[in-house]
Amino acid sequence: MSERLVREDGPLVVVEGLTVDFTTGEESVRAVDGLSFSLDAGRAIGLVGESGSGKSTVAAALLGLHRGTGAEVGGTVLVNGTDVGTASDRELRALRGAVAAMVFQDPLSSLDPYYAVGDQIAEVYRVHTDASRKAARARAVEVLDRVGIPDAARRSRSRPHEFSGGMRQRALIAMALACEPRLLIADEPTTALDVTVQAQILDLLHDLRRETGMGLLLVTHDVGVAAESVDEVLVMRHGRQVETGTVGEVLGTPREAYTRALLAAVPRVDSPLTRPSGPHPARPAIEDGTAHPVGAHRDDAVLLEAVDLRREFKRGRTTVAAVDGVSLTVRPGETLGIVGESGSGKTTLGRMLVRLLDPTAGQLRYRDTDIGTLSEKELRPYRRELQMVFQDPVSSLNPRRSIGESVADPLRAAGVLDQARTVARVRELLERVGLDPDRYDRYPHEFSGGQRQRVGIARALAAEPRLIVCDEPVSALDVTTQAQVTALLAELQRELGLALVFIAHDLAVVRHVSDRVAVMRAGRIVEQGTVDEVYGAPSDPYTRQLLAAVPALDPAVAAERRAARTGLRKDVAVA
Amino acid sequence: MTAADLLTSEAATPVAASGGRQVWRRLRSRPSAVVAAVVLVLLVVLALAAPLLAALEGQDANAYHDSLIDSARGGVPTGSFGGVSADHWLGVEPGTGRDLFVRMLYGARVSLLVALGATVVQLAIGVAVGLAAGLGNRFLDTFLSRVTDVMVALPFLVMGIALTAVVPSEFPRSLLLILIIGLLNWGGTSRIVRAQTLSLKELDFVAAARLGGSGRLRVARRELLPSLAAPVITYASILLPSNIVTEASLSFLGVGVKPPTPSWGQMLSSAQTWFRADPMYVLLPSGVLFVTVLAFTVLGDAVRTALDPREASRLRVGRSRRSAGRTPRTARETPSARKTPEGTAS
């Protein structure tokens, strides 16, 4: 590594008037527009902004990754003294990985599925050093160990699919660390992870920076994540810089309206409960904390009741119980929140509630009928009353059908309305969820994530349901859009008296919308109660750990939490 | 300006053409695709206009011209370049002196008809069986997969020979060829469609349709078929040319179209030995076949590219939008259902 130039003089990164244009067909998009900033060694800067604001494009520009893709890059980018724009391919290759390393957004797909994790790290290491194969392997084990992969020597021989999401993200960070880069670029390193894992990764980054003194460029759309990990923040919008300054300044006393809006939209676990769309007439007793807030005012009838619901999946020879004896009730007009980390069985449970999946055991009663065992045909009359809004706005709409047709589908299947009335009804529904009815004939790819989620809601409403299971309806969306969608759901519930089951991994969001909350872990409900009970006085250690892992907007609080987390992790590990 | 307004303004996406039109536009923007399409249209037009063009040249497809060939030398055309002349634009056929230009035109009718017809049959059966297997219960899936195995294992030429012997000779030959190629060779299509269906049916929009009260048929027709278009079209662009060559091979084995009807395959098979004595006779059908195959391939590639939204954004650095969400699904995903061109039965 002797030949590597280490320039101690001047800032590590200097970006001056950066512009990036993408040309597709005849159209040209300016993704980054005149951005300037600099970063000193050992410091961390956060790039914050909603989806599509150009954050990843900037990150890629630092490594010259736009080269050869047809994108036009203007302005200058200096990384450790190298002008990325004019450097030769060789110089660029020497820069990449060794001087500046990048951790990509999606740990699930950023590793080659066909090679062992350790080998991939070793490969990168050998590109930049003349280490022997063996030495490189040893180095890979070393960095894997450094990022906290247990039993690193053995696990380094595993392929990526044998790693959990958090482990993969660690492996990527390990790869970045392998050559001891001076600059680490982390592009949304935690978006794909559970809160608890997210907290671990952020802690790791924090520690590394402190120990090795490398510079960090953290790209994120989550203001909370930025608050925890960086010194400075740069807020981006439409490729332009909106506001920049230290974390404290920008998050504490934002100057720009946009920054303020961004901050306002972030749901918090600790702020006082303010429902996004004002008080909820159907749930007047919500704040008093009684066990049956709705029952007091409305008929005591239970709309949907699950008793000891269980669902197993066969995996080769073993069976996994994804949902393992869950009992819950949903009453008309109320919202039941379900939280839990990835793989805890939330989706499986949700799908069983609407009978997209057949329960292996247990009972599912809907208005006095046991619908858990009905055949598809017998289920027909109930189908439309139980609807679902799906997690992924991309896969929940057929990309080859216009959104109007998708929404019209339940109406057509019912076959009650004629063509003209169907179209009229769909337009009405689209309008209701805040979409322009004239976009009836448009295709899903012409809509943003939030808009697609609205289409999904409109489709669910078209069936005139009494209960909607919302499976992480906002996890795919950035904060601002999240706020809109949750507001819409609350409003609809108020108007139509719907019952909602709201599934999410984000504690803050669930707190925001629910009357009661159930916490799931490994297929079981570990804690169930009103919002205040669960968030105010969590009785289960797991719930406490979840709550502690939520990033705080205030850097000072964040540091406090970090300390608390370490203790809790031990508790849960024992439990 | 409220915060909410400020935030939503971004959501307004640029006005883009709708799906079909967009595909069309993308196609049009590729010169190679345009050329290929023009070539194919031209071929079809030429084939349809065969009687007209024949009249223009003043020849007929079946008239013998004994004077234009040298009987003592195996019937090789007397003129140069296979007897090209003002009367016979592309020369004449060795052994008979029939006009090659007109025979090529009429041959195009048969070849294109057989290839297209067979492809349609293959796709229709393949898609139906593949869909049924992918959507049906375990039993139906196993059953149909086994049937597909049998189809794939049946030696095609043998069946062709046997069937042409069994079917009465009054049965129109072109139709018979279409049926033989189509009915026996749909295994590949059905495997692709099954694999695609298996992965598609896991998608949420299918679940949503079920919740909306759609039955299986409705789901298949409305939700799955449109999504199967891209892989099926790609496969069709491989099938079409191979069907033309298959027709030629069947002709070579004596089970092609009825004489004196010409077809490219039949011409190729009788031209087999002539390439030194009369190169023109071989070059004509080979050349035309090559051009056709090339055109179909180029067009097929282009259509597939145009239909595939990922292809359009191929140059994007990171697929940030897609991966912005949490996608914890990979563990369940069975890649055997993905990327398999012919699909593997599992």
Place this chain on the structure above:
Amino acid sequence: MTRYLLKRLGGALLVLLVLSVVIYALFYVVPGDPARLACGERCSPQQVAQVREQLKLTDPVWLQYAHFIQGVFAGRDYSTGTATLHCDAPCLGFSYQTDQQVTQLIVQRLPATASLAFGAMVVWLVIGVGTGLLSALRRGGVTERVLTLFTLAGTSTPVFILGLLILMVVCAYLQWLPFPSYVPLTEDPEQWAWNMLLPWFTLGLFESAKYARLTRSSTLETLAEDHIRTFRAYGVGERTVVGKHALRGAVPPVIALNALDVGTVLGGAVLTESLFGIPGIGKTLIDAVKVIDLPVVVGVVLVIGAAVVLANVLADLLYAVADRRVVLQ
């Protein structure tokens, strides 16, 4: 795994059974009298009757089929005229034409076809995958176009013309190689390889365009995947990125297609076999079909069918090895 294999093999057996019934039924209705064809053109009716009796063609079809199945599982006895011999268990019957045991016949003929198929497979994999990779790398460039044209020319020329052209050019015109004539591998491996070279290329070239297209598209697909970007972002050279990471991802679909083709080639190499005089089962099959030599037809079809089915099982296994994420069930 074992259970999976057992299940697949059970399925395979069923497929073969159906296959034999289909072929039996079809050839039963094909015009032409096997007895007369076996007896010769100018046999008298009495003689034909004798032959029919001797070939047991007087039995009802179902009984003939039952005998066939019995032979497969339990073996059969047969007479050469001067002696009675036993045909051991997987007995596929006797050729009507030559009285040879079908099993023996296949054992004699299979090596030639297998040599052809596997050699051709190597050729199409090398040419096809090579071309596909290169054209994925040089996407849109001249190299890609030339390579594409080359492989397409191979596909759009029927084997009987392509092979003859290759023979003409290589053996007659340039005289680089003598005309090939089949030498069994066991006899002289070197001569075997030299003599199979042209058949391999003929068949391999014919098939390679498909592979080129598949490899190209699946390489492009893999190249667009996120993990490729990772290695580029870490300064790994383009050659390693494509040759190691992209190729690895492009392999599984090629395996799947290959499995399908091995079967097709085993049965469909008739034209190549007869062009190059390779004494393989494809040619045997077509000859048997022409004289309605039903036992040979059924036997060979079954062997080809078994090869197809096995190739598919093998492909699934390989696929699972190539892509560890696949769960066999």
Place this chain on the structure above:
Amino acid sequence: GPEDNDAKSDGGAASASGKPQKGGTLSVLNNEPQTDFDPARLYTSGGGNVPSLVFRTLTTRNRENGAEGNKVVPDLATDTGRPNADATEWTYTLKDGLKFEDGSPITTADIKYGIERSFAAELSGGAPYLRDWLVGGSTYEGPYKDKKGLASIETPDAKTIIFKLDKPEGDFPFLATATQFAPVPKAKDTGTKYEEKPVSSGPYKVVKNEGDGEHLVLERNPNWSEATDDERHAYPDRIDVKAGLDAAVINQRLSTSTGADAAAITTDTNLGPAELARVDSDKNLASRVGTGHFGYTNYLAFNPKVKPFDNPKVRQAISYAINRTSVVNAAGGSALAEPATTFLPNQPAFGYTPYDPFPAGKTGDPVKAKEVLKEAGYPKGLTITLTHSTEQNRETSPEVATAVQEALKKAGITVKLEGLENNAFGEARKTVSKEPGFFLSRWGADWPSGGPFLAPIFDGRQIVKDGAGNFNHAQLNDPAVNKEIDEINKLTDPAAAAKRWGALDKKIGELALDVPLFHPVYKRLVGKDIKNVVISDWTGVLDISQVSVK
């Protein structure tokens, strides 16, 4: 044989000059494998090629170029046979010193056994003459079932053999050339497996027989003595027969003639029209091409039981309309086919008498045809169906059918083509009940004499009523014709017989029961080291026993 003229061509080509010498390896490149190598199973005319190197018979064909080759000469026997007065009994005596490959002497018992074997159902395939002619032949079931043997073959001693026939057969010496007359030692008979290792009586023995006749290797038989065999030369030391090759490839190899192919011949592949066009422009190649004739006629057959072919005028009109030039072109051009107006092949040995009862000229006479058609009652023309095979053999194949179709069109006759797969075609053509009205057919000689040419086609007693085996397509059963056939069969002088066959042919020809189209000609290419090329008119095939490679 009927039409399996897989063997065909006549002398002429002498390629490499100089006196033929012993030694070397002769390569034979063939299309058809020698699947039958059992003397019982070989058909009369097809048995004369490679097998005649291994099997000697009582008589054999004269190994000379052209017409000389149409004569019968003694082989194992001392003469061509001694008939009794009415030619119903034929006696042969064996030469001295004849031995099998294992050194044991050849006796007449071995010959009798060889003939008896050919009656076994297991060993079917030969010509029907023995069965038809020998007393008790029609009911004999072969030595495996019927241990007593065939009484009509007598072997009073090891040297003498007497055949007793049902009726006079002057052509018996011709029949005795068939491989069924080869000796088979009973002790070595292995039934259907005999063909794997037949016991040689000729100059070569089989040392390798792979893939059911795909690859044969023959080497000298040390127990064969040239002194006892006037006909076979046996110059090469070794003969290597590779079969299963594509016809185009065989010709290509012979013309390139490099390596082992320089010493190569083929016994079953002719030059095709495309190759001929090339050979013609290449002097070097032209000198290596031999021309052969074989008694063979391709013709249009009528079934007079089917309308409108019951009307002789219709048949005549078609005869007038035929354009033999385009038919000949379809068959490969004038070098490969000679227009035929007689049913008998155009060779004196068959009794060829030129005649043309319905002259159509070179390219047909549509005017005359229309006229005759009008007389027949079809002034507005007529539509008929022509049945042919889909096999591409340039004989009953689509090309020939289309040429006929085009010619008849000019005479106002619309021809619909019905192409049948070869087996289906064969079955339809040879089954009385299924016989189409109008179809392409062909007939080849079993030996160069009018008898085996005319009798199976026009002898009413040879009509096979049930099953597929009938060649008398016209189903002619004219007592006068039958009687004349019997009369000629009594003649033991070939020349006298020939004359009468010719006359009979002319008489039948006038009935317009068929339209002779062409007699094929065979062009055979040999490697450049091949010497002593002999092609007789008997088989038209290059005589493998005469060539040398040195």
